[in-house]
Amino acid sequence: MVSLQNIFSLVDRLDLAPFTPWTRSAQYSPAGLEAESPIFQDQPHLPMPLGTFVYPRFPRLPLIDRLSAWPMLYPVIDFDNSDEAWQRYDAMTARELFKNYGVSARLYRDAFEPMLLVGLFAPGEQCSAAAALGMLYYFILAHQADFDVVWCRGTVGEKIFQPWCDRITQAGGKILTQRRVTDVEMTDQGQVNAVICGDERFAAEAVIFAVGIAGMQNIVRSSPTLQQYEPFRNMMNLGAIDVLATRLWFDRKVAIPQPANACFGFHPTTGSTFFDLNALHDDYRQQPETVIEADFYHANQFLSMSDQAIVQMVQQDLTTCILAFRNAEVVDYSVIRLPKAVTHFAPGSYRYLLPAQTPVQNLFLSGDWVVSRHGSWSQEKAYVTGLEAANQVIRYFQQGQPATILPIEADEPHIQLARSMNQCLRAVQNNGLTQFWLP
Numbered sequence: 001m002v003s004l005q006n007i008f009s010l011v012d013r014l015d016l017a018p019f020t021p022w023t024r025s026a027q028y029s030p031a032g033l034e035a036e037s038p039i040f041q042d043q044p045h046l047p048m049p050l051g052t053f054v055y056p057r058f059p060r061l062p063l064i065d066r067l068s069a070w071p072m073l074y075p076v077i078d079f080d081n082s083d084e085a086w087q088r089y090d091a092m093t094a095r096e097l098f099k100n101y102g103v104s105a106r107l108y109r110d111a112f113e114p115m116l117l118v119g120l121f122a123p124g125e126q127c128s129a130a131a132a133l134g135m136l137y138y139f140i141l142a143h144q145a146d147f148d149v150v151w152c153r154g155t156v157g158e159k160i161f162q163p164w165c166d167r168i169t170q171a172g173g174k175i176l177t178q179r180r181v182t183d184v185e186m187t188d189q190g191q192v193n194a195v196i197c198g199d200e201r202f203a204a205e206a207v208i209f210a211v212g213i214a215g216m217q218n219i220v221r222s223s224p225t226l227q228q229y230e231p232f233r234n235m236m237n238l239g240a241i242d243v244l245a246t247r248l249w250f251d252r253k254v255a256i257p258q259p260a261n262a263c264f265g266f267h268p269t270t271g272s273t274f275f276d277l278n279a280l281h282d283d284y285r286q287q288p289e290t291v292i293e294a295d296f297y298h299a300n301q302f303l304s305m306s307d308q309a310i311v312q313m314v315q316q317d318l319t320t321c322i323l324a325f326r327n328a329e330v331v332d333y334s335v336i337r338l339p340k341a342v343t344h345f346a347p348g349s350y351r352y353l354l355p356a357q358t359p360v361q362n363l364f365l366s367g368d369w370v371v372s373r374h375g376s377w378s379q380e381k382a383y384v385t386g387l388e389a390a391n392q393v394i395r396y397f398q399q400g401q402p403a404t405i406l407p408i409e410a411d412e413p414h415i416q417l418a419r420s421m422n423q424c425l426r427a428v429q430n431n432g433l434t435q436f437w438l439p
């Protein structure tokens with residue numbers, strides 16, 4: 001996406017070219033093709049969010065339903081990623097938000113909920129309205145080109161992490177794999193002086209945990225040291241979501257109109273995506289067979305199924321989208337079950353998310369669930385919060401050169417104006433009786 005500025009800058013500095021050109025995408029339901037997106041940056045520029053509404057092709061969605069999205073502009077402007085905005089919207093579900101602002105049932109079901117299922121990995125009634133606004137604004141609404149996507153031309157591990165790790169090693173860094181952090185050791189002054197991985201102890205002057213929610217909860221569970229701190233105990237209230245990642249090799253070439261596709265309506269509370277890896281990955285470009293990656297988010301009910309049943313389900317879904325999959329035969333597959341793999345931004349979860357600075361002076365956190373005012377989401381946020389935590393370590397030691405963190409692209413002028421007018425109005429209201437009402 002255009003907004004992955006820091007990741008793009010990193011791969012440039014590493015002299016890597018891991019991404020495809022900008023690619024188009026499509027959306028399917030059991031009724032067939034629902035939407036096709038152009039490359040937005042190639043279209044004449046329209047003020048946000050007009051381009052997002054005008055340029056995609058929706059063969060089924062009536063105009064009246066699309067128009068019902070307009071009242072949502074108010075919460076989009078009102079939610080400015082501040083602490084107050086998170087507190088105002090976080091207790092509400094995303095579904096309630098869309099309902100309260102008059103979004104039609106069909107637009108919610110066929111457009112907004114599918115975005116939540118692939119962007120926040122959960123159905124609207126299980127997503128915080130604050131997270132929904134933040135994610136939708138960052139990935140889709142802020143600028144016309146935000147919805148444009150590039151994909152890695154292989155696995156992210158081989159194309160980005162491996163060369164990045166090589167550079168770290170060449171620069172003198174030491175990367176140890178296959179170790180699970182189980183605890184930390186503290187000095188009498190309350191600072192971390194070692195990381196414990198089972199029977200191994202690694203001395204440390206400062207520590208950054210870059211683990212997801214489930215990983216952090218496992219560390220807290222096994223760490224009497226961290227359990228002493230209320231914020232670490234409280235983060236046990238957070239949740240994570242199951243994901244299923246599959247790859248299918250078919251015996252023949254199937255023509256797939258777009259390389260990246262999202263699906264909705266096939267399974268009530270599960271979203272999915274499928275990618276044509278022959279079009280995206282260098283390794284499969286010349287392959288005579290079709291190679292598909294199909295991922296399912298909020299896939300709780302699928303993880304206990306057998307591989308064969310999963311493969312059959314995936315082929316059935318693919319056939320509903322593109323008929324030619326019916327006669328193709330699966331010649332190989334891989335099924336990866338990922339329990340509690342991604343962050344669940346549940347309603348009311350904001351109060352338990354932690355900032356980079358923990359109650360322990362030299363212990364910091366990064367990850368897509370860590371509170372940051374940067375405004376990015378998912379992979380970009382995981383990287384940005386890593387840089388923010390690294391900069392905190394530099395500040396702590398008063399030594400070193402802070403990393404440059406590129407801000408997200410500024411709001412368009414009319415949005416800036418609307419936001420500042422709204423903030424003035426809110427300031428006036430806040431002098432009055434607002435504390436009487438629920439935020």
Ligand SMILES: Cc1cc2nc3c(=O)[nH]c(=O)nc-3n(C[C@H](O)[C@H](O)[C@H](O)COP(=O)(O)OP(=O)(O)OC[C@H]3O[C@@H](n4cnc5c(N)ncnc54)[C@H](O)[C@@H]3O)c2cc1C
Nearest residue numbers: 179180181210211212215243295341367368378379380382
């Ligand atoms: C199938 C799928 C598709 C996705 N697609 C996209 C996409 O297209 N765009 C996007 O922006 N985001 C996408 N995401 C989300 C993205 O992957 C996450 O936002 C991102 O990986 C979060 O990074 P993180 O560093 O916070 O956590 P993670 O990537 O989860 O990394 C945490 C690491 O910590 C390790 N760990 C856990 N416990 C311990 C321990 N005790 N000791 C040592 N290490 C530990 C884990 O093994 C893991 O390697 C996708 C996620 C999935 C599952």
